[in-house]
Structure formats: structure tokens, C-alpha cells
Amino acid sequence: MGIKGLTKLLADNAPRGMKEQKFESYFGRKIAIDASMSIYQFLIVVGRSGTEMLTNEAGETTSHLVGMFSRTIRLLEAGIKPVYVFDGKPPDLKKQELAKRYSRREDATDDLAKATEIGNKEDIEKFSKRTVKVTPQHNDDCKKLLRLMGVPVVEAPSEAEAQCAALCKAEKVYAVASEDMDSLTFGASRFLRHLMDPSSKKIPVMEFDISQILEELELSMDQFIDLCILCGCDYCDSIRGIGPQTALKLVRQHGSMESILENINKERYQIPDDWPYEEARRLFKEPLVTDDEQTELKWAAPDEEGLINFLVKENGFNIDRVTKAVEKIKTAKTKSSQGRYELLSKNLLMVNDVGKNCHSLNFFKS
């Protein structure tokens, strides 16, 4: 669920922290992506009609592979270096939320059974989408595919979004691309939305800059985290009667959650019993992530033979499509290995934020 209403709150109160960018301006950039979210979308939409999906000869779903394969090629061709981050075990505080989602899926499964019995096509379509879930098998398939393509895979110990943000903070990647606003709360310095939306949709990439946002809101990062908890996050309930607007007002007025809790009218606002805001805060501020300085992210050459084995022989892909794709990856790789620096100095690449970032020593690194 991310943070409720945060996009609108930022659009209204910190517009300078968000700016539109062209897809092309991310040439040569390393970008961290939450894999589960992508896989989920592919399972819902790729090749689905009714309960039918794309499958291999054994009848196993391949929608996630088809989607992941073509999307990753698209990114590589644009000179973007993607890092896919996979979820580990969710934190205990999220269990409640996950239980709700589980029961919602159960409901949808029942609804689907009824619709199938009656034969209502629209309902079958609708409910079957709601029963979709990402399994460990889907994740393993995609990890294998990405490694064969030469794209780095990171396995997060816990939340993928938190791991993405950590990579960004450590300047191992330039930005986190996601549709989930949690990324900002986890402290990603740069956060991109709509990176994957095709240009035909005419939606520009929206880049969020956390330091700019904090400056404009006149909040510290700790205060921003308290703000997000008040708005409503996955880790604990929000307080009835407090939404984004009042949350911002309260944080600005009192400065911290402790002070807010001391000062607000407890008659009007009922604080839940044993409200675990401190633990939620800790999960955002110090999430469980791996931070091995040694491991360098590497974009290797694709393993053509391995890809043909996996995609064509095991999963029924068209062989021409795969061999053509391998060529695309190779040429994209030589082009982008030339790097951002050469292209910038030859004026082959136009970006509008050069001046702002040039002072950073790590400008060309990520």
C-alpha cells in the first residue's frame, strides 16, 4: 500500500522536489528496480485472456519470463543498466497487512469459482486477476533469466524497496525506479516513477529528489519518516481522523511523533493500543539490508547458449526472437560501455541537469 496520499501531498507542498525527465536522459545510468512488483504486473497482464496465460509445453506459466525479457531488453537498448532486487522475508510488523491481502485473495478465489460456474466472462477476467500471486518459482525463473542476460540480481534479506534505497544511498546506483512511494521513506536519494511507461502513453518520467523535498517541506528525514507513518504505511495502522494534510500540519507544529502524542487532543484522536510507531520508524530508518562494499554490480555479456536452452528448449520461445535479442543486448552493451562521460563530452547526449550534478565526485560513477 505504500504511503497513503503521499504523491498528492508532495505535489501540493513540495513541487520543486519532483521534476519531469525524458526517458532518454537516463542513458548510462544504473537503476535499481523491485523485481516482485514487475513480475506481479507481468503475471496479471501479459498474454492473459480469461484464465488462459502464456505457458510452456509442460503447462507452466511463462508470462513473467516474456515480460521480464522484453522489458529488460528495452532498458538495455536505452543504455540503462538495471539491477533487479528480489524480496526476502517480510518484517513481522507487516504480517498483519499480509494476512489481510491473503484473505482478500481467498475471497477473490471464491468469487472466481462462482463466476466460472455461471460462466460470466467479465467476472472471470476480473477475479482471476485478483487471485494472482508471485511464487518462489516465478522469482527463481526470473533470477535465472536475468543472470543469463548478464544483468545483476540482488537478493534482499527483507524488503526489496529498502534494499533498493540502500543501493542508492551507497551510490551504487543512480536512482530507484518504482511505483511504490515507500522508496522515499526508505531514504532513496533519487526516485523515479513511470520509467517503464511507454512513450506512447505520453507520461514523462517523474524524478523525486529527497533532499529537495525535505528542504521544501522544511522537515528533517526523521520528521519525514514520522509524517509517512502518520499518513498510513504497511507497518502500522494510522490514527483515525488524521490524513496527509493534518499529518503534515502536526509534524511541522510539534516536530516529532513523541511531541505530537503528548499534545494532541486524545478525545478527538484515538491512538490505537500498543501502537508500534517506534518499530515502524526503525524499519524505515534502519531496515535490514545487505551492504557488502566489495560486491560490485556487473553487467556481463549475455550467455547465448544458456538463453537458448532456457527460453527456447525449456519454455517454448521462438528461437529467432531470442537470437535477435542476444544481438540487441550485445550492441547495446558496447554502445553504453562507452559510457556517459564520453557521450557527454562529445555532446551526443543532452541532459538538463548537468550543471546541478557536476560538482559531485560520484557523478559518473552511478
Place this chain on the structure above:
DNA sequence: ATTCTGTCTCAAGACGAA
């Protein structure tokens, strides 16, 4: 009369031929 919250519903890819 607004402003705000809570709840419910929907929609979510990508390629290439025509």
C-alpha cells in the same frame, strides 16, 4: 461551504504488422 478522511473500484506489457 469547504476540506478532509475512509472506502471502494479499477488498472497495471511490449512488439511489430497492418
Place this chain on the structure above:
DNA sequence: CCCTCTTGAGACAGAAT
């Protein structure tokens, strides 16, 4: 032992100020 893992936006009703 079970099972484990995505979400934002918009419309609308109704409460609070």
C-alpha cells in the same frame, strides 16, 4: 503446521471544521 512477495489513482459519501 500453514504459507510466505506489488501498488496508486480516482470517485464518492459523509464527517469535521
Place this chain on the structure above:
DNA sequence: TTAGTCC
């Protein structure tokens, strides 16, 4: 731009 296919 749009309807069909990808497996």
C-alpha cells in the same frame, strides 16, 4: 494509431 500475438 490500433488489434493481434507473444508461449
